[in-house]
Amino acid sequence: MSLQGKEINVLEAAESLSVNQTTVRNYLRKGLIRGVKIGHKWRISENSLRSFRRPFYTRNIPQLDEKVKMTVAWTVSAEGTISINARHSVSPHSHRFRACPIICVSNTEKEFITRFWSLVVVGGIYLHKRLKSGKNVWTWSLRSVLGCYTLLSEIKEYLPIKREQADLVIKFCESRLRHLNKPYTDYEIALIKQVRFLNSKKYNARRLSMDSLDYKGRIIRGNSK
Numbered sequence: 001m002s003l004q005g006k007e008i009n010v011l012e013a014a015e016s017l018s019v020n021q022t023t024v025r026n027y028l029r030k031g032l033i034r035g036v037k038i039g040h041k042w043r044i045s046e047n048s049l050r051s052f053r054r055p056f057y058t059r060n061i062p063q064l065d066e067k068v069k070m071t072v073a074w075t076v077s078a079e080g081t082i083s084i085n086a087r088h089s090v091s092p093h094s095h096r097f098r099a100c101p102i103i104c105v106s107n108t109e110k111e112f113i114t115r116f117w118s119l120v121v122v123g124g125i126y127l128h129k130r131l132k133s134g135k136n137v138w139t140w141s142l143r144s145v146l147g148c149y150t151l152l153s154e155i156k157e158y159l160p161i162k163r164e165q166a167d168l169v170i171k172f173c174e175s176r177l178r179h180l181n182k183p184y185t186d187y188e189i190a191l192i193k194q195v196r197f198l199n200s201k202k203y204n205a206r207r208l209s210m211d212s213l214d215y216k217g218r219i220i221r222g223n224s225k
Contacts, residue, residue, distance in 0.1 A: 102142065
């Protein structure tokens with residue numbers, strides 16, 4: 001089988017999709033991405049990767065109704081983070097520099113995190129850390145360019161705080177989708193720095209009033225009514 005357009009390897013495909021190399025190989029074996037195996041190595045069509053990204057993620061991120069969007073947005077604002085993870089030890093202009101958008105929500109109640117996951121469907125849950133009190137901190141996270149772009153676009157207008165971070169991450173994702181497998185632009189690097197700055201600020205004057213929306217109760221009850 002011949003491939004059309006530029007060919008890339010498994011590592012490059014994994015970095016573009018913000019997944020690990022094992023996941024990319026699984027996609028190849030299932031036929032979700034077009035590729036040719038030469039010996040023990042895969043060669044992947046960049047055109048196939050482009051066409052794969054949007055249908056895969058938009059199929060898994062459901063259209064959320066207004067009440068669910070509000071619940072998800074308040075949960076991310078109160079319990080979560082909207083950021084761009086980057087390797088600060090590497091120069092942004094180095095070919096080894098990597099940056100990935102991330103949305104995460106953490107809580108000591110596993111049921112709460114699991115219920116939240118059932119609302120957004122995408123992402124994954126892991127045990128983040130154990131506190132000195134003995135309690136576990138569970139985290140839901142979404143780490144992909146198109147996944148973060150799609151979810152943030154859905155909930156941005158409902159975010160009581162962190163809307164600035166959401167705007168910047170959306171712009172970063174839009175730029176990355178236009179520059180697949182390309183070096184990071186000065187514009188993207190500037191966006192990364194702006195998000196980092198916003199997340200370092202103390203929003204003492206903008207604390208959320210949890211009484212104004214029972215987001216935890218809605219999630220634990222398994223609905224958004």
